[in-house]
Amino acid sequence: MIDYEHDISAIDADLIRHGMAAIHLVRAGDQAALVDCGTGHSLRNVQAALAQKGIAPEALRYIILTHVHLDHASGAGAAMRAFPNAQLVVHPRGARHMIDPSKLIAGATAVYGEQAMAEMYGDILPVDAARVIETHDGFVLDFNGRPLEFVDTPGHAKHHHCIWDVQSKSWFTGDTFGLAYPECTVDGRAFVFPTTSPVQFDPVAMRASVERLLSRQPEAMFLTHYGKVSGVPVLGRALLSRIDAHVAIAKAAATAGDGRKQALLAALTAYLIDELRAHGSRLTHEQAVDVWGLDIELNAQGLEVWLDGAAA
Numbered sequence: 001m002i003d004y005e006h007d008i009s010a011i012d013a014d015l016i017r018h019g020m021a022a023i024h025l026v027r028a029g030d031q032a033a034l035v036d037c038g039t040g041h042s043l044r045n046v047q048a049a050l051a052q053k054g055i056a057p058e059a060l061r062y063i064i065l066t067h068v069h070l071d072h073a074s075g076a077g078a079a080m081r082a083f084p085n086a087q088l089v090v091h092p093r094g095a096r097h098m099i100d101p102s103k104l105i106a107g108a109t110a111v112y113g114e115q116a117m118a119e120m121y122g123d124i125l126p127v128d129a130a131r132v133i134e135t136h137d138g139f140v141l142d143f144n145g146r147p148l149e150f151v152d153t154p155g156h157a158k159h160h161h162c163i164w165d166v167q168s169k170s171w172f173t174g175d176t177f178g179l180a181y182p183e184c185t186v187d188g189r190a191f192v193f194p195t196t197s198p199v200q201f202d203p204v205a206m207r208a209s210v211e212r213l214l215s216r217q218p219e220a221m222f223l224t225h226y227g228k229v230s231g232v233p234v235l236g237r238a239l240l241s242r243i244d245a246h247v248a249i250a251k252a253a254a255t256a257g258d259g260r261k262q263a264l265l266a267a268l269t270a271y272l273i274d275e276l277r278a279h280g281s282r283l284t285h286e287q288a289v290d291v292w293g294l295d296i297e298l299n300a301q302g303l304e305v306w307l308d309g310a311a312a
Contacts (some may be wrong), residue, residue, distance in 0.1 A: 001049050002227060011049045013038030013071075016294070018118070019182045021071055022227050024172060026047060026165070029213075035163060035172045036072045036224050037079045040122020042071035046192035047082065058085050060094025067160040068094035069197075070108055070121050072224055077101070077125025081297040088127050089141060090301035091152075092134040098127045121284035122262060125284040135161060153213070155206025156195055162213060170228075178207050178239050179225040183291050185281040190229040193272060195244045197298035203247045210239055220289045245271055252301040260307075264300040272296070 002010040006029035015021040015038060023046060032055050034046065046130040050060065050221075076098055080086055089100055097104050101124045111119050137152040147217040149164040153176040163172040171177070175195045184191035192237065194206065213221075213280040214236045221229050229235060247311045249271060271287065276288055284292070 001043070001052070006165070006170075006230075007110065007137060008165075008168060008170075008221070008222065009013045009053075010048065010134050011042075011045050013042040013043050015042070015071055019226050022222075022224055024222050024224075025053075026143070026146075027055075028074050028144035031061045031144040032059050032066060033143055033148075034060065034079070035064045035222070036066055037063050037075045039071065039075045040078045040124065042075050043078050043082055046228065050260060056241035057083050058203060058286050062085050062087055062089050062141070064089040064141075064148070064163060064172075065091070065094065065098070065173065066162065066176075066224065067091060067153075067157045068097050069157065069175070070124070072102065073098065073162065074101075074104075074121040077127050078123060079128050080131060081125065084279045087131050089133045089135060089150075091159045091161045092136065095134045097130050097159075099129045099132060101126055105192075137161075154200070155202050155204075156197070159202045160209075162209075164216065164218075168219065169216075170218050170222060171213050172215070172222045174224050175214065176206070177213060177229075178242075179224055179237075179295060180223055180229050180235075181226055181291050183283065183287070184276060184279070184281055189231060189279070190235060191276060191279045191281065192223075192229065192235045192239050193275070194239060194246055195225075195295060195299065196246050196302040196306070197295075198302040199307045201302040203243055203306070206243055207240060210236060210243070242275065243289065244302060246299065250307055254307050254311075261300060261304060262304055265296060268296050268299055 009025040010022040013021035013023050024040050026033045063086050076262045105124050135150040139150040141148045147166045152160045153160050153162045156175040178192045180190040180192040218232050249267045253260050256263040
């Protein structure tokens with residue numbers, strides 16, 4: 001667990017490796033909330049963090065999901081059972097998948113298989129519809145006197161919103177502001193790049209969402225992957241540039257036929273390694289790929305879906 005200012009902490013979600021996914025704990029007086037909840041395996045870390053801080057399970061009032069991709073939300077059903085006074089706050093496009101997760105489970109199982117699903121995500125349980133709050137663009141949640149504003153931010157997913165915390169003047173960004181892993185930080189400067197994972201990547205919408213977040217002139221961003229980043233204007237410019245670069249790489253690979261996927265993987269890896277070198281990182285090629293391997297694969301998959309949709 002990492003403690004920040006303004007009663008915000010990052011709890012490691014225990015997803016694949018340390019430092020890959022964070023669950024943010026926010027306190028307002030005698031109440032607490034989570035932003036994203038990780039997987040079914042993440043609950044033990046959340047419970048341990050609450051116990052360490054002296055927060056009773058009954059004081060956890062909200063579980064807020066930035067979107068319903070499984071690394072962010074598959075543990076929601078288990079968490080709602082563990083925290084009896086909690087309500088689930090979710091984008092309206094994602095609410096039905098939390099109430100009845102059968103389609104999420106079936107789709108992911110078709111990709112990963114049952115054993116890998118259990119290893120990565122644990123049990124994916126339904127959430128009682130009576131305990132679900134659906135947001136809308138501009139919705140404000142009064143979290144025990146600490147206003148949280150929800151803003152629709154498509155681009156990574158159509159069911160994605162980001163949360164503006166008035167107290168810290170910061171955003172909880174889910175995946176909209178990209179990925180910034182601790183291993184790639186140099187002298188306190190984060191290295192951020194977009195997540196174009198399937199199936200709803202939209203570069204125009206993603207750019208607009210990032211620019212909307214930047215327009216608030218936030219003091220910091222809290223990323224699910226991973227934690228607090230500052231120096232937001234510089235990061236924002238880099239992220240927008242790297243979104244454009246991902247699109248250019250996809251277009252260049254569009255005519256590669258059966259070799260398109262491999263062309264995308266090779267070009268994305270080479271591009272990100274070059275960018276990381278320019279950032280000043282001393283990670284070896286192998287170390288960087290070890291950190292990014294799954295993300296590069298997912299980004300390539302998402303770019304392929306986007307290319308196919310554009311062609312159709």
